[in-house]
Amino acid sequence: MDTSNTSSGDQFILLGFSDQPQLEPIISVTVLLFYVMTLLNNTAIILVSFLDSRLHTPMYFFLSNLSFLDICYTTSIVPQMLINLWGPNKLITYVGCILQFFFAFDFGATECLLLALMAYDRYAAVCQPLHYMVIMNPRVCKKMVAASWLTGLCGALSMCSFAFTLPLCGHIVDNFFCEMPAFLKIACEYTKVVDVTIYTLGVIYLLLPLLFILISYGIITQAVTKIKSGGGWKKMLNTCGSHLTVVSLFYGSAIYMYLQPKKGSTYQVDKFLTLFYTIITPSLNPLIYTLRNKDVKRALKWLWVQSLASISGISRI
Structure with missing residues (x-):
């Protein structure tokens, strides 16, 4: 890879997996497949949630x-x-790097908060079934989601303004996109201020939501244990198992990336973990939620039948 223009102030080099060129074709095909899965599966979830009135629930x-x-x-x-991955150069513009940094932080932080809201929804459904629709009425749900998006946006704005005012020693980011930990490693002085900032944001957007999730499911488990019938446990597993799986996949890898001791960090492990929670996990989420969910399966089947009927009608015309 040509690094002759690494000193250009308006471009960064994303090393990605260039130190293992034999893996790049495999990684590119894998990433493309998972990206297509992400688009198709998540779009299907959005459509059935909107079109099927039986799924108009919190x-x-x-x-x-x-x-x-x-x-x-x-x-x-x-x-x-x-x-x-497909081209000889691994370049990204300065503006492109800022946008990647900003949106990755914004969407990642918002997802952490949204997963916490989903845990609260499960708590209300299992522990407060008689008051569930009062506690989780549509107006409250919209406000909760808006608050999570706004909080993620505020964190991204503050972190982005801090990171891009730091003096940089070079323009080579040892990752496949401008993520916060990799970007901050090219700061001229990786000071305590940078470390404290990363850990503080990690606590706010990772540990606190995770603690809230664990407390919610602890209360759910305690409530279910009081039910002597095996049906109570089955209900909890059906209701909460999918969400806990998603939480484990996302939080496990993200916490390792953002809160690990820097001395124990290895670039190769970091890259593959980042690949896991940014590319693979989003494609698996819809599958995880639908595997044990009869309502979504029924709605997807209905959507598929309607789509085939529409295509058949158009072909006849």
Whole structure:
């Protein structure tokens, strides 16, 4: 890879997986497949949640927002990543790097908060079933989702303004997109201020929402244990199992990336973990939520039948 123009102030080099060129074709095909899956699966979730009146509930309102968020998140990363994987240069403009940094942080932080809201929704559904529709009425749900988007936006604005005022020693980002940990490593002085900022944001957007989720499911588990019938456990697993799986996949890799000791960090492990929670997990979320969900399966089947009927009608014309 030609690095002769690395000193250009209006461009950055994204190293990505250039140190392992034999893997780049495999990674590019894998990323493209998972990106297409993300677009198709999450779009299907949004459509059935909107078109099927039986799914006009708080849970599917949050799920459709999560699907939209995942589409935006991967779209802010994958197109530029594929261009760099397929081409000889691994360049991104200064503005493009700022936008990737901003949107990746914004969507990632918002997803953390949205997953916490979904845990609260499950708590209300299991522990407060008689008051569920009062607690989670449409107006409250919209305000909660708006607050999560706004909080993520504020965090992204503050972090982006801080990061891009730091003096940089070079323009080579050792990752496949301008993510916060990789970008801040090219700051001239990786000071305590930078470390404290990363850990503070990690606590706000990762640990606190995760703690809220764990408390919510702790209360749910305690409530279900009081039910002697096995049906209570089955209800909890059906209601909460999918969400807990998504939480484990997303938070596990994100916490390792943002809150690990820097001395224990290895670039290769970091890249593949980043690839996992930014590309692979968003494509799996719809599958995880639909595997045990009869309502979504029924709605998807209905949408498929309607689509085939429409195509058949058009072909006859």
